[in-house]
Structure formats: structure tokens, C-alpha cells
Amino acid sequence: MNTVIETVGLKRSYRDFDAVRGIDFTVARGELFALLGTNGAGKTSTLELLEGQAVPTGGTVQVLGRDPFRDRAAVRHRIGVMLQEGGFPPELTVMETVRMWAGCTSGARPPGEALELTSLSGRRDVRVKQLSGGERRRLDLALALLGRPEVLFLDEPTTGLDAQSRRDTWDLIRELKLQGTTVLLTTHYLEEAEQLADRLAIMHEGLIATTGRVADVVAERPSRISFRLPPDRFLGELPPLPAMGVVRHSTEEDGTIRLETRDLQRTATELLGWAQHTGVTLQSLDARSASLEEAFMEIAKGLEKEETR
Incomplete structure (x- = not known):
């Protein structure tokens, strides 16, 4: 160099x-x-x-x-x-x-x-x-x-x-x-x-x-997948989240489920395979890799937490 x-x-x-x-x-x-x-x-x-x-x-x-x-x-x-x-x-x-x-x-x-x-x-x-x-x-x-x-x-x-x-x-x-x-x-x-x-x-x-x-x-930050299940379906019906590569999950007030994963392709494949097998339509499905803005904000928040300790 x-x-x-x-x-x-x-x-x-x-x-x-x-x-x-x-x-x-x-x-x-x-x-x-x-x-x-x-x-x-x-x-x-x-x-x-x-x-x-x-x-x-x-x-x-x-x-x-x-x-x-x-x-x-x-x-x-x-x-x-x-x-x-x-x-x-x-x-x-x-x-x-x-x-x-x-x-x-x-x-x-x-x-x-x-x-x-x-x-x-x-x-x-x-x-x-x-x-x-x-x-x-x-x-x-x-x-x-x-x-x-x-x-x-x-x-x-x-x-x-x-x-x-x-x-x-x-x-x-x-x-x-x-x-x-x-x-x-x-x-x-x-x-x-x-x-x-x-x-x-x-x-x-x-x-x-x-x-x-x-x-x-x-790449050091997790990717995200979000979707909503039909009213008669629940998060617990999905395959085990760790087995899908999910490292964190949450459910919003409007019912939107958010998954964070270190392996976007694997998680998306498992999720879509389950949906197809069970005949479930995943509404408002969105899958995306982390952005630099997300990485920046996560680093900044982490540093602020360290300073307050």
C-alpha cells in the first residue's frame, strides 16, 4: 500500500x-x-x-x-x-x-x-x-x-x-x-x-x-426482517428463532414482528419456507441489510452508555 x-x-x-x-x-x-x-x-x-x-x-x-x-x-x-x-x-x-x-x-x-x-x-x-x-x-x-x-x-x-x-x-x-x-x-x-x-x-x-x-x-450490525402475521397466527408458531439465525426479535403495537439476524439469507429462506408450507401470507414483508446510518447510531449509543457507567 x-x-x-x-x-x-x-x-x-x-x-x-x-x-x-x-x-x-x-x-x-x-x-x-x-x-x-x-x-x-x-x-x-x-x-x-x-x-x-x-x-x-x-x-x-x-x-x-x-x-x-x-x-x-x-x-x-x-x-x-x-x-x-x-x-x-x-x-x-x-x-x-x-x-x-x-x-x-x-x-x-x-x-x-x-x-x-x-x-x-x-x-x-x-x-x-x-x-x-x-x-x-x-x-x-x-x-x-x-x-x-x-x-x-x-x-x-x-x-x-x-x-x-x-x-x-x-x-x-x-x-x-x-x-x-x-x-x-x-x-x-x-x-x-x-x-x-x-x-x-x-x-x-x-x-x-x-x-x-x-x-x-x-456487516458487524444485524440485518432486519419485518412482517405481520394474519390475525389467527402467532409468533410462537414459527420455527425456533435461534435455528433460523435470529439474534433478537420484537413485536410492535400494530402487530409488526421485527427479527434481527446475522444471516439474512438463511433467516429469510427459513421464514419464507415456513410461510409457503403452512399457507401463511406474510403481510408488509420487508427484509434488508443494515445501513451505515444504523451502524453509526448503534456505535454512538453504545459509546454513550459506556460513558454513563
């Missing part, structure tokens, strides 16, 4: 508050790595260390084999940074803003190309102060892409975008990744991480609670 980003025991403190409390992770070249967590988990503080905006309180960080703060001159022109909020002169037009930024960027791509990539060509003569929140985020992204970065840091890149603009941004990020760009992003949209990330880390209280491939993190 050609490691592009590496942290070892990384820490960052603000006076008496430890925002990042010693984290280790690596990101390979051409990989998209998502850093997730609740508000205050330490994601942005971590990103700022990776971008070379601050010196770690402890531990080490390397980007492209160099310290991004001490070796800033060697690293900065090879990375692109999209902050949570950009601060651009409100009276400049979109094109004037991009041209100004291009003048400070080594090997900048043509301003018109950057605007086309982010679907802002039609807004080139509009003043920044007249842009919508979503359009300003796309302008932030256009500036982050000006230098054709090898490594791209995206902090909440689709906040404020409508559904179509979000999908367009996903497509652009996928294309950049195909071209070999390494991407590290933070996001509160778990579907975004599920759609884009090769691997992810979930942070909580300045520490990494879990890390791994998206599929592996999701």
Missing part, C-alpha cells in the same frame, strides 16, 4: 480541552477515506492538522511523506482544501474570485474549467454575496480543485446543496478518484460516506471508535 496520509498517536488540545486524544490511521494513494462522528467528535480539528493549519499537541502526522506544517512549502501546492466555510470578498464576482485564487496557486487549471467542473459556469458574473449557500459550497470546491491536487481534503462538502447538486458533486468526486486523487472527507450525510468511501473511521470524543471498509463496518 502506497501510504499518502498517516497519523500516529495524533493529539490536539485547546487549553484544557482535548479535541483529538491520540488517533492512528492511514490513507492509501487513490483511496477515499471518510472521517465520521457526532458534533464535537474532533473531525475538523483532525482535518486542520492534516492540512498543516496547526501543530499537533502530540503524536505525528505525515501527508505525502512530509510534515504538512513544518514542510508546508513542499506539501501545500500538492493538496486541495475545502473548508467548512470559505471567506471570499462579497463584492467580487465568481470569475473574479477564481482568477484571484488561481493567481496564488501553482499550476492552476484555467478558471473556466474549474467553474465547469462544479457547474458554476452560468454564475460566473454573479457577485459572491448574491450566491445561494449551495452555490458558495460549489465555489469552495472549485477553488480546492484549482491546483489539480494529489490529495483533496473536503470538510462537509455537500452541506447546503440540493439533492441534484449533491449527486453531481458525488459524481465529480468519483471521477477525481478514478483519476488517482486521494480524498479525505468529513460528512454528516451517512449516505454520502456509504456511497463514496472505500474505508472510514468513526470518531467519538476525540478517539476513533471503529475503522475499516464500509462493508465490514456495516
Whole structure:
């Protein structure tokens, strides 16, 4: 693995508050790595260390084999940074803003190309102060892409975008990744991480609670099957639930039965076989694997319970 980003025991403190409390992770070249967590988990503080905006309180960080703060001159022109909020002169037009930024960027791509990539060509003569929140985020992204970065840091890149603009941004990020760009992003949209990330880390209280491939993190959580039985049938008539692979079950007030299983195919096969053999129609039948959102919520709740003990 050609490691592009590496942290070892990384820490960052603000006076008496430890925002990042010693984290280790690596990101390979051409990989998209998502850093997730609740508000205050330490994601942005971590990103700022990776971008070379601050010196770690402890531990080490390397980007492209160099310290991004001490070796800033060697690293900065090879990375692109999209902050949570950009601060651009409100009276400049979109094109004037991009041209100004291009003048400070080594090997900048043509301003018109950057605007086309982010679907802002039609807004080139509009003043920044007249842009919508979503359009300003796309302008932030256009500036982050000006230098054709090898490594791209995206902090909440689709906040404020409508559904179509979000999908367009996903497509652009996928294309950049195909071209070999390494991407590290933070996001509160778990579907975004599920759609884009090769691997992810979930942070909580300045520490990494879990890390791994998206599929592996999701696979650790049980799948679900829900259905309603006819009024003359009861849960006890089903085959033994443990034999079906069921690890947990519940019945809702409306009579909906919910099964949780580590083996969705086996449980669904046993359940449907029983229904066919007995002539029972399973109403409102729904079977689905766990989602990243469910995995995230379960991890977060588990950590909160540990803290209250």
C-alpha cells in the first residue's frame, strides 16, 4: 500500500480541552477515506492538522511523506482544501474570485474549467454575496480543485446543496478518484460516506471508535426482517428463532414482528419456507441489510452508555 496520509498517536488540545486524544490511521494513494462522528467528535480539528493549519499537541502526522506544517512549502501546492466555510470578498464576482485564487496557486487549471467542473459556469458574473449557500459550497470546491491536487481534503462538502447538486458533486468526486486523487472527507450525510468511501473511521470524543471498509463496518450490525402475521397466527408458531439465525426479535403495537439476524439469507429462506408450507401470507414483508446510518447510531449509543457507567 502506497501510504499518502498517516497519523500516529495524533493529539490536539485547546487549553484544557482535548479535541483529538491520540488517533492512528492511514490513507492509501487513490483511496477515499471518510472521517465520521457526532458534533464535537474532533473531525475538523483532525482535518486542520492534516492540512498543516496547526501543530499537533502530540503524536505525528505525515501527508505525502512530509510534515504538512513544518514542510508546508513542499506539501501545500500538492493538496486541495475545502473548508467548512470559505471567506471570499462579497463584492467580487465568481470569475473574479477564481482568477484571484488561481493567481496564488501553482499550476492552476484555467478558471473556466474549474467553474465547469462544479457547474458554476452560468454564475460566473454573479457577485459572491448574491450566491445561494449551495452555490458558495460549489465555489469552495472549485477553488480546492484549482491546483489539480494529489490529495483533496473536503470538510462537509455537500452541506447546503440540493439533492441534484449533491449527486453531481458525488459524481465529480468519483471521477477525481478514478483519476488517482486521494480524498479525505468529513460528512454528516451517512449516505454520502456509504456511497463514496472505500474505508472510514468513526470518531467519538476525540478517539476513533471503529475503522475499516464500509462493508465490514456495516456487516458487524444485524440485518432486519419485518412482517405481520394474519390475525389467527402467532409468533410462537414459527420455527425456533435461534435455528433460523435470529439474534433478537420484537413485536410492535400494530402487530409488526421485527427479527434481527446475522444471516439474512438463511433467516429469510427459513421464514419464507415456513410461510409457503403452512399457507401463511406474510403481510408488509420487508427484509434488508443494515445501513451505515444504523451502524453509526448503534456505535454512538453504545459509546454513550459506556460513558454513563
